[in-house]
Structures are given as structure tokens and as C-alpha cells.
Amino acid sequence: SYVLTQPPSVSVAPGQTARITCGGNNIGSKSVHWYQQKPGQAPVLVVYDDSDRPSGIPERFSGSNSGNTATLTISRVEAGDEADYYCQVWDSSSDHLVFGTGTKVTVL
Amino acid sequence: QLQLQESGPGLVKPSETLSLTCTVSGGSISSSSYYWGWIRQPPGKGLEWIGSIYYSGSTYYNPSLKSRVTISVDTSKNQFSLKLSSVTAADTAVYYCARSTTAMATITWGQGTLVTVSS
Numbered sequence: 168s169y170v171l172t173q174p175p176s177v178s179v180a181p182g183q184t185a186r187i188t189c190g191g192n193n194i195g196s197k198s199v200h201w202y203q204q205k206p207g208q209a210p211v212l213v214v215y216d217d218s219d220r221p222s223g224i225p226e227r228f229s230g231s232n233s234g235n236t237a238t239l240t241i242s243r244v245e246a247g248d249e250a251d252y253y254c255q256v257w258d259s260s261s262d263h264l265v266f267g268t269g270t271k272v273t274v275l
Numbered sequence: 276q277l278q279l280q281e282s283g284p285g286l287v288k289p290s291e292t293l294s295l296t297c298t299v300s301g302g303s304i305s306s307s308s309y310y311w312g313w314i315r316q317p318p319g320k321g322l323e324w325i326g327s328i329y330y331s332g333s334t335y336y337n338p339s340l341k342s343r344v345t346i347s348v349d350t351s352k353n354q355f356s357l358k359l360s361s362v363t364a365a366d367t368a369v370y371y372c373a374r375s376t377t378a379m380a381t382i383t384w385g386q387g388t389l390v391t392v393s394s
Contacts, residue, residue, distance in 0.1 A: 168338065198379075198380075200379070200380040200381070202322075202381070204322075209371055209384040209385065209386055209387050210322065210371075210381070211384075212380060212381060212382055215376070215378070215380035215382075216380065221382065253322055255322075255379075255380075255381070256379075262335050263324070263337065263338065264312075264324040264335070264337075264379055266314075266321060266322040266323065267321075268321055269321040269322070
């Protein structure tokens with residue numbers, strides 16, 4: 168089955184840039200979606216189709232995808248960005264939806 | 276704005292069947308542009324896809340749960356449902372119902388409901 172690997176944690180100072188990676192075999196050939204989840208809340212889509220943002224999501228959130236790695240970048244990090252982040256793809260070869268292992272972003 | 280709301284028992288006994296319903300409001304479940312599905316999250320752990328259904332009835336299930344899962348749609352009630360049989364403590368989780376695009380980006384989530392499997 169298809170596996171998506173994320174770093175367990177990323178720490179970043181306010182105002183700096185956080186980069187969260189999502190590794191998968193030839194992930195560049197798939198559409199990657201990213202979710203933010205704060206404690207006790209349902210996840211929220213922050214980036215879809217590799218690099219598009221839903222309405223209401225700040226431009227500080229951006230995404231890229233190439234080769235075996237997709238990346239979610241959070242610029243000018245704020246305290247409110249502290250959350251768990253998950254990548255996700257649809258594996259069309261097996262018709263299965265796969266979530267990454269999740270990354271906890273801590274704002275120092 | 277479309278909203279989703281899960282409903283069902285919060286406590287299920289081991290070996291029994293977990294049954295949840297998701298009620299869709301503010302839009303039609305018969306829309307051809309979306310998939311409807313279930314995702315769960317055990318306490319303190321990550322997200323796990325359970326399965327999805329297209330308005331036409333086509334279903335897709337997580338292979339690790341496929342033998343125990345059934346997802347169905349009731350267009351007359353604008354609802355879709357999850358049944359998970361032979362549950363164990365490992366099935367204890369917050370269960371979310373969700374709406375996804377045809378690229379399977381999950382754009383709408385229910386608030387989630389905690390289901391505990393215990394005798």
C-alpha cells in the first residue's frame with residue numbers, strides 16, 4: 168500500500184518560515200492536499216491540488232510537489248499556526264485515500 | 276453553506292456493529308461533483324480513512340477495514356451512513372463524516388463524534 172511519511176515535529180520561531188515535508192514514491196505524479204488540525208477540532212483544508220488555497224486561507228500557506236517529496240510552507244509563522252498538519256493523496260492505482268503520518272508544528 | 280453532522284451511539288460493545296449517520300444540510304447529497312466519506316482518529320493518533328461513496332453508489336474502502344465496513348447513501352433523507360462490524364477496543368476513535376472533491380480533497384468535515392468500544 169502507498170505510504171506517506173512526514174517528520175513528527177517541526178519547531179519554528181514567530182515570523183520565520185516552517186516547511187513540512189511529505190514523502191512518497193513518485194508523489195509528484197499525484198495531487199497532494201494538506202490539512203491543519205488544532206486540538207479538539209476537525210481538520211481544515213489549507214492547500215489542495217499541490218498548491219491551491221481554499222478561500223479564507225492566508226497566502227502565507229503555500230504548497231509544492233515534485234519527485235518524491237511534497238512540501239507545505241508556512242511563511243511569517245504566527246502563534247495561531249501551532250497545530251498538527253497532515254498531507255493526503257488519492258492513490259489511483261489502488262483506489263485508496265492515504266493520509267500522512269502527521270507533523271506537529273510548534274511555535275517557539 | 277453545506278454542513279455535515281454525525282449522529283449515533285457513543286458507546287458500542289465489543290463484537291457488535293458500530294453504526295453512524297451523517298446528515299447533510301445546506302446542499303444535496305446527490306451532487307455529481309462530490310464524494311462522501313468517513314475518516315476516524317483514535318485518541319492521540321493520526322487520521323485514518325475508512326471509506327468513501329460517490330453519489331452513484333460506487334464505494335471505496337480502506338483495505339485494512341474492508342471486510343468489516345459498509346457505507347451507504349439515502350438520498351431521500353440526504354444522509355449517508357457507516358456500519359463497522361465486529362468492533363474491538365482498537366476501533367475507539369473520533370469518527371468524522373466528510374465531503375471530498377473529485378480529486379479527493381476533503382473540503383467539508385463534520386464536527387466529529389467519539390465512539391468508545393467497551394463492555
